[in-house]
Amino acid sequence: MNPNEAPRRRVRLRYRKIGPIRFTSHRDVARIWERSLRRTGLPVARTEGFSPRAKLHFGLALATGYESDAEYLDVDFKNDTIGVEEVQEALVGVLPDGLSVTGGTVLGRGAMSLQQAVTSCDWDIEVLDVSTPDLARWVDRVCGAATLMVTRERKGQKITDDLAPQVHALEVGEPTSRGIRLLATLGTRPRAARPSELLTALESAYRPVLVRRTRQWIEQDGARLEPLEVGAAPARLTLVGGQ
Template identity: 50%
Template sequence: MKIRLVYSKLGKVRFTSHRDMARVWERCLRKADIAMAYSEGFSPRPKLSFGLALPTGGESLAEYLDITLAHEWEPSDISELPRRLTASMPTGIDVLEAVALPLGVDSLQQAVTSCTWTIEMVGTTIERRSAQIAAVLDAPTLRVTRERKGKPVEDDLRPLILVLDPTEMPDGALGVLAELGTKPRAVRPSELLTALDPSLPTGRIRRLNQWITVDGARREPLAVGAAVDERTEVGAR
């Protein structure tokens, strides 16, 4: 069976990379004695499926992980899981909730359609920020070029900027709150910052939510499992 869990990543541990976190998770699941299913082949690996990578240095209140377990679990054991895992994870990682996933749910990479971020704008002023937000929102297109497999590829970011508002960071520093699309590719917070003001250094960023939008309805990834459950139950009656 598969379970999906959500965790936060705050403090010093935010400087670990996505790859680092994959290794930390593998070890911590073994430490917590969670029997995982393994892949076949010469070097079997536990079946873990991570969501969209969080940039190294970024904090998050909404990181997701799908785990394929070796056995079926009782719902009461699943509800115990956040406490057990938080105890085995490094300081700064708190597992907030875990749910069983019904069969056939899309992977996080496939399913997540947008993420909400707060992005610090180091040393800016309220006036400059307002003007820059307005300029981005008014632009018909925002073309960026990046290199892929040695060839320049041009993308338009503008359709992927779904929400862009001024906000304050927890310590009162100026920033923006942005919902950024992930299809066909995820816009990185740093790309938005460059679009707003290329002169700014990288400040703090924090992912607040990941969203799965289906037929216009926006849900959090844990709710997807619950929603499918309801449908199956209705259908079974």
């Protein structure tokens, strides 16, 4: 079998990224996945050319320092009979501490890429140095604002955007031992809104001690679905760990 032949099956995996590994960049996590899958001996499809690479397709990048319960990865395989359970079992003991697969599905033909499909993300943001009443008043102001102009730097140039259409939901959560939880749903189109930008809205400067992405969502036919529910081949969905 030609090692660079066209892939015959694509598996979508959901995984956690928690603990110290959150300080590993998105690019380095991609390298970890490539090395880990190589160690399993699974028949992962590879690119052609002088330096072939595993055919892995990642979703929205997670900022360095953030945790996540809902990261996604599509893996192309040469074997058209490989299943989610086989992939899950092969990765046990191979992934480093802090990375763990929590679910997966075999994708049907024509499934959209993660980069194109995800429309919003849920965030759990632990905020320092603010009281619950003050944070609640800030949430009310943000939700009631007609515009939320934020400036960020991209490729050496400053760009100003309106964040208001991207704030789909926002509420104060429970107090923690270090601060107060802020629960947000932020849109990803035309670009992904960042929790760090949200915390500077209305000239505020709240400090997050921990940020965790808890869900990613895809809007389809009026419904909001998670990426394992979209494009799955019939009877191929496998959930792990009660997710």
